[in-house]
Amino acid sequence: MSLHRADGIVLRTQKLGEADRIITILTREHGRVRLVAKGVRRTSSKFGARLEPFAHVDFQVFSRRHQPLGNRALDLITQAETIAPYGERIVNDYSRYTSGTAMLETAERLTDAEGEPAVQQYLLLLGGLRALTSGEHAPGLVLDAFILRSLAVAGYAPSFYDCAQCGAEPTQDAPWRFFAVAAGGVVCPNCKPPACAVPQRPTLDLLGALLAGEWRTADASEERHRREGSGLVAAYLQWHVERGLRSLKLVER
Amino acid sequence: MGRDAARGAVLAVYEGVVQDLIDELGRLPNIGPKSAQRIAFHLLQADPVDVRRLADVLVRVKETVRFCELCGNVASAARCRVCLDPRRDPTVLCVVEESKDVVAIERTREFRGRYHVLGGAISPIDGVGPDDLRIRELMTRLADGSVTELILATDPNLEGEATATYLARLVKPLTADGALRITRLASGLPVGGDLEYADEVTLGRAFEGRRSLDV
Ligand SMILES: [Zn+2]
Ligand SMILES: [Zn+2]
Numbered sequence: 001m002s003l004h005r006a007d008g009i010v011l012r013t014q015k016l017g018e019a020d021r022i023i024t025i026l027t028r029e030h031g032r033v034r035l036v037a038k039g040v041r042r043t044s045s046k047f048g049a050r051l052e053p054f055a056h057v058d059f060q061v062f063s064r065r066h067q068p069l070g071n072r073a074l075d076l077i078t079q080a081e082t083i084a085p086y087g088e089r090i091v092n093d094y095s096r097y098t099s100g101t102a103m104l105e106t107a108e109r110l111t112d113a114e115g116e117p118a119v120q121q122y123l124l125l126l127g128g129l130r131a132l133t134s135g136e137h138a139p140g141l142v143l144d145a146f147i148l149r150s151l152a153v154a155g156y157a158p159s160f161y162d163c164a165q166c167g168a169e170p171t172q173d174a175p176w177r178f179f180a181v182a183a184g185g186v187v188c189p190n191c192k193p194p195a196c197a198v199p200q201r202p203t204l205d206l207l208g209a210l211l212a213g214e215w216r217t218a219d220a221s222e223e224r225h226r227r228e229g230s231g232l233v234a235a236y237l238q239w240h241v242e243r244g245l246r247s248l249k250l251v252e253r
Numbered sequence: 254m255g256r257d258a259a260r261g262a263v264l265a266v267y268e269g270v271v272q273d274l275i276d277e278l279g280r281l282p283n284i285g286p287k288s289a290q291r292i293a294f295h296l297l298q299a300d301p302v303d304v305r306r307l308a309d310v311l312v313r314v315k316e317t318v319r320f321c322e323l324c325g326n327v328a329s330a331a332r333c334r335v336c337l338d339p340r341r342d343p344t345v346l347c348v349v350e351e352s353k354d355v356v357a358i359e360r361t362r363e364f365r366g367r368y369h370v371l372g373g374a375i376s377p378i379d380g381v382g383p384d385d386l387r388i389r390e391l392m393t394r395l396a397d398g399s400v401t402e403l404i405l406a407t408d409p410n411l412e413g414e415a416t417a418t419y420l421a422r423l424v425k426p427l428t429a430d431g432a433l434r435i436t437r438l439a440s441g442l443p444v445g446g447d448l449e450y451a452d453e454v455t456l457g458r459a460f461e462g463r464r465s466l467d468v
Binding site for chain 1: 283288377380411418419422452
């Protein structure tokens, strides 16, 4: 028997039995873990609202056996302290709520293996929630930036300038025009598959800026290019995760 | 065919039914395979009269109980008891997630208005969006202007709060001329608890939901 202490972000909660919940948390050191919070649904629970989605918490886990955290579904959370209650600044704005939920689901799906360290994904999510709650950028842009960077961390970095297939640099000072999800981004005329999208130039510039974190370019983008960009981001993400993301089509942009 | 073979055949059928029962129980909310097995064996050992009563009530509930055409609450007729009661105030409408919330509020005897049951809360990660709830029906009920106060009594958790946010924004145009007031249940602090032990989120919500006190 042992006690572990960790910090992480609550991704999802699911009802369990009468008053308990299974809490999925993306931790700094142990990746994604699923734990049980006993009695958390009772109004008298000592956990209060600390273990709701978006919460950044410092928590203690009671393990019944000497094994790495998260190897079993039923380790118990015994204590939780709030580090940052991001949910509070998300739930009062519906666009933030739907974009933020899609971020949580993306993080969950891109950390396939439970208990496997995913520190970069964790740091990305933390940064994403900070950006979302600061209100400095449109929630939809924060979401798309998060998805693109999460895919990059997972090894699926899309290309929005050089050819994703052969690496050829474009001849003029403009990205290749053809976008092929399966190829991993824009492609040159030689690598172009029969079916591909031809997005507008500012859309590709926007996506490149989101991936690189150039917020000045992203914030200045037009609505129609954001819409086209989010369509490409969604298609690219769906290609790389097995089942589609449920929350993505409910995002209010 | 020997006796053993005949018994074997009976045994196989018997096992099949038990497995069917476990499978059906396992489909119920919050019941995992282990719980389903426990309940199944409990039923196997129970008095046949008790089991018959349970089976009867399951069949009867599906045959006789439906959802109120107006508010979505469980009802034994086209409309529920609350909607049929002429003494209930039709100008105050309380929005809740589930029928069991109606029961909880009725138990307080504080509320004399009527209800609207959404059928859940907006939870995109579970694939539940506004179109999956009885929100269009709510807007229809508000359209004639007879409701003057809308109480948002969704659960005091993240999904409930987000649902209240969505509804408040949707209904806001109707409040412009002062004909409709939107209120939210003051939530959070458990009665009998110490303020210092309340978590930050709950305490924050209690502050947001504070009401003015008449002195
Ligand atoms: Zn190429
Ligand atoms: Zn009714």
